[in-house]
Amino acid sequence: MLSYRHSFHAGNHADVVKHTVQSLIIESLKEKEKPFLYLDTHSGAGRYYLGSEHAEKTGEFLAGIARVWQRDDVPAELEPYLSAVSAYNKGGNLKYYPGSPLIARHLLREQDKLHLTELHPTDFPLLRQEFAKDPRATAVRGNGYQQLKSQLPPTSRRGFILIDPPYEMKTDYQAVVDGIQEGYKRFATGVYALWYPVVLRQQVKRMIQALKDTGIRNILQIELAVQPDSDRRGMTASGMIVINPPWKLEQQMSVALPWLHRVLVPEGIGHTSINWIAPE
Numbered sequence: 361m362l363s364y365r366h367s368f369h370a371g372n373h374a375d376v377v378k379h380t381v382q383s384l385i386i387e388s389l390k391e392k393e394k395p396f397l398y399l400d401t402h403s404g405a406g407r408y409y410l411g412s413e414h415a416e417k418t419g420e421f422l423a424g425i426a427r428v429w430q431r432d433d434v435p436a437e438l439e440p441y442l443s444a445v446s447a448y449n450k451g452g453n454l455k456y457y458p459g460s461p462l463i464a465r466h467l468l469r470e471q472d473k474l475h476l477t478e479l480h481p482t483d484f485p486l487l488r489q490e491f492a493k494d495p496r497a498t499a500v501r502g503n504g505y506q507q508l509k510s511q512l513p514p515t516s517r518r519g520f521i522l523i524d525p526p527y528e529m530k531t532d533y534q535a536v537v538d539g540i541q542e543g544y545k546r547f548a549t550g551v552y553a554l555w556y557p558v559v560l561r562q563q564v565k566r567m568i569q570a571l572k573d574t575g576i577r578n579i580l581q582i583e584l585a586v587q588p589d590s591d592r593r594g595m596t597a598s599g600m601i602v603i604n605p606p607w608k609l610e611q612q613m614s615v616a617l618p619w620l621h622r623v624l625v626p627e628g629i630g631h632t633s634i635n636w637i638a639p640e
């Protein structure tokens with residue numbers, strides 16, 4: 361089943377948190393000269409036009425990036441992320457939203473590599489086209505989980521792996537844990553970031569328990585909720601689970617997350633949290 365299209369959701373509150381964390385991880389990895397691999401298992405189309413029928417239908421970006429974009433009191437922790445969004449919106453008008461591969465493309469250096477995977481028959485050609493002239497990038501139409509076996513460890517022995525499935529199939533909650541386990545077996549020093557939605561809290565709890573049961577250590581969880589948990593349909597919160605987080609990430613997000621919550625949820629409902637699922 362491939363009915364999920366990220367174009368309906370690009371730039372929403374979940375993307376803002378996800379891409380803030382993604383950008384901070386990339387910036388930390390850049391502190392060493394040695395190259396690294398950015399592996400994106402579920403890449404999407406790459407670029408999203410915010411005037412498209414899909415974006416306008418849901419209007420999700422209006423309660424996401426559009427709220428952050430208007431601010432002039434942005435904390436320094438958001439600068440890498442917003443520099444990437446600006447790079448695709450020359451002139452200052454918010455017209456396009458860059459997905460995770462384009463954010464990485466903007467922030468990565470000449471010596472780094474991108475390995476991007478997308479399965480959707482419409483989104484994959486768009487992604488491939490975006491990267492056609494980038495010698496650092498390989499775009500593959502295939503199963504993202506498979507790449508955790510075939511591409512790890514990276515030849516550079518440094519890497520950041522973003523795992524961002526749609527969870528339209530409930531099996532994704534277990535597949536991400538199995539995928540991380542496969543990747544970790546081959547490459548235990550990589551930074552792994554797993555995005556998750558909170559639709560039913562129980563599903564997230566089970567996924568976290570399965571992750572704890574793998575015995576993997578050094579796992580940080582970062583979450584922003586725009587509503588209280590609910591058993592009705594729809595995402596009330598989202599988060600990033602980061603294995604081997606850069607040492608500054610917890611502190612950086614402890615500044616960025618409350619600010620994002622104030623800006624994204626002016627009603628003041630929901631919550632933010634940063635916890636260690638497993639310490640080092």
Ligand SMILES: C[S@@+](CC[C@H](N)C(=O)[O-])C[C@H]1O[C@@H](n2cnc3c(N)ncnc32)[C@H](O)[C@@H]1O
Nearest residue numbers: 366402403404459460478479480503504524526
């Ligand atoms: C949440 S979106 C990705 C968004 C993107 N990472 C970003 O932040 O801009 C999930 C994507 O995964 C794709 N997809 C679904 N199952 C997949 C699989 N098994 N392997 C690779 N891609 C898959 C979907 O078509 C969709 O484009």
